[in-house]
Amino acid sequence: MAGSTPGTPPQTSATGTTAKAAADPLTARLRKRLYRARRTLRRTGVDYFRGDAADWLAFAVLLLLVPLLVALNVAIPAWVPPTALVLPILVGSLLLRPVSLVLLYATAALGLSTESVIHTGERAASSRPEEYVFGVTPGAALVVGAVGVAGLLLAQFRSRVGVPWRGGGSMLFDLRERLKVQSRLPKLPDGWHADMALRPAGGQSFSGDFVVAARTGPGRRMLEVVLADVSGKGMDAGSRALLLSGAFGGLLGSLSPHEFLPAANGYLLRQDWEEGFASAVQLALDLDTGEYELLSAGHLPGMQRLAGAGRWEVKESTEGPLLGLYDGAKFEGVRGRLGPGDVLLLCTDGMVEAPGRDLSEGMDRLMGEADRLVAGAQLGSDSAGAAVRLIETVAKDINDDRAVLLLWRT
Numbered sequence: 001m002a003g004s005t006p007g008t009p010p011q012t013s014a015t016g017t018t019a020k021a022a023a024d025p026l027t028a029r030l031r032k033r034l035y036r037a038r039r040t041l042r043r044t045g046v047d048y049f050r051g052d053a054a055d056w057l058a059f060a061v062l063l064l065l066v067p068l069l070v071a072l073n074v075a076i077p078a079w080v081p082p083t084a085l086v087l088p089i090l091v092g093s094l095l096l097r098p099v100s101l102v103l104l105y106a107t108a109a110l111g112l113s114t115e116s117v118i119h120t121g122e123r124a125a126s127s128r129p130e131e132y133v134f135g136v137t138p139g140a141a142l143v144v145g146a147v148g149v150a151g152l153l154l155a156q157f158r159s160r161v162g163v164p165w166r167g168g169g170s171m172l173f174d175l176r177e178r179l180k181v182q183s184r185l186p187k188l189p190d191g192w193h194a195d196m197a198l199r200p201a202g203g204q205s206f207s208g209d210f211v212v213a214a215r216t217g218p219g220r221r222m223l224e225v226v227l228a229d230v231s232g233k234g235m236d237a238g239s240r241a242l243l244l245s246g247a248f249g250g251l252l253g254s255l256s257p258h259e260f261l262p263a264a265n266g267y268l269l270r271q272d273w274e275e276g277f278a279s280a281v282q283l284a285l286d287l288d289t290g291e292y293e294l295l296s297a298g299h300l301p302g303m304q305r306l307a308g309a310g311r312w313e314v315k316e317s318t319e320g321p322l323l324g325l326y327d328g329a330k331f332e333g334v335r336g337r338l339g340p341g342d343v344l345l346l347c348t349d350g351m352v353e354a355p356g357r358d359l360s361e362g363m364d365r366l367m368g369e370a371d372r373l374v375a376g377a378q379l380g381s382d383s384a385g386a387a388v389r390l391i392e393t394v395a396k397d398i399n400d401d402r403a404v405l406l407l408w409r410t
Helices: 011-050 056-075 082-095 097-125 137-161 167-181 235-251 257-271 358-373 387-392
Strands: 192-200 211-215 223-229 278-286 291-295 302-306 313-315 333-335 343-348 401-410
Touching: 011 097, 011 302, 056 082, 056 097, 082 097, 082 137, 097 137, 097 313, 137 235, 137 313, 167 235, 192 387, 211 401, 223 235, 223 343, 223 401, 235 257, 257 278, 257 291, 313 358, 343 358, 358 387, 387 401
Parallel strands: none
Antiparallel strands: 192 401, 211 223, 223 278, 278 291, 291 333, 302 313, 302 343, 343 401
16 A cells, blocks of 8 residues: 555554553543542641641631721721730630741731721821720730730640640540540459449549459459559549559450569559559459459458348458559458359548548448448349449548449349
């Protein structure tokens, strides 16, 4: 065929192949860039709501609010006074970083000066300036300045402690919920029941008392529970309790019952806290036979109600030292058995301590109230809230952390 060379593809086919080859890399690059942009946008959005992103959005909104308030003050000064500028300043102190906050303050100061100039001119142009009541008074400027200083101090404090600019409250909430989750008791087999309650001092959200528990051993036939009381109370002890509950939860079940308290004691010593001691009582219970052992580290003894005799028995043992005092501490245990109808009660000292009252008196009162629960058939197969009732009746108004654990068989 004229114009055609053997072995050479037709011109139209070559052109189409070349165009397609050029289009494929272009399409691939566009898709890659689109994917990266989408991933970046998603990560930015997630970081923003987690509090890890820049504060540009909040800064921009608050920055635009300042001239709006200035304009409203000029237009309707009776409804929008000069002190309305404290609104963006207050919100900014909670949302912005210190650098952004200073820029917002500079804008607010400029807005306040603008209001003063405008109202001064209006007063001078007024036919009756003595009746002109609107304007930036020294008191208004002082209020805006004082709120600004307080907000800046707050922002600098948040920056120093590293609290996310917008997620500090949610972080504290997550920590509190984590402590509650770690204090939950595992599900028990038929015939066994437990109830536990924690009440921080002063109605706060964090407590120095905590519980860790786990089903361990072959067939998970062992129940191990540790009730601990960290030195201090409320918020002061809450951070240490959170750290220790995680560490104790990791140790529990990984070591034999007699190795747990020495390991916990060594852990506290390694923290080198100024106020780093804690008391603890450890329960190792065989859920098949009901036999148990209690080991104490400077903690209150356990109390058992014997169903057959209808009386309470204090499970005194050779009380070991507090955790975190010295290395090489030894902890001895006391053994017992929970039969059908028996109740075992563990608590922290906030349940029995009171000014002018001996510990034995507080324990007697606690056992008496627990006996009323048993006599009133309030400890049955479904007795959720029994531990709360004990706190409400025995130690409701005591300004100390309180924890109660009830364990019984039906």
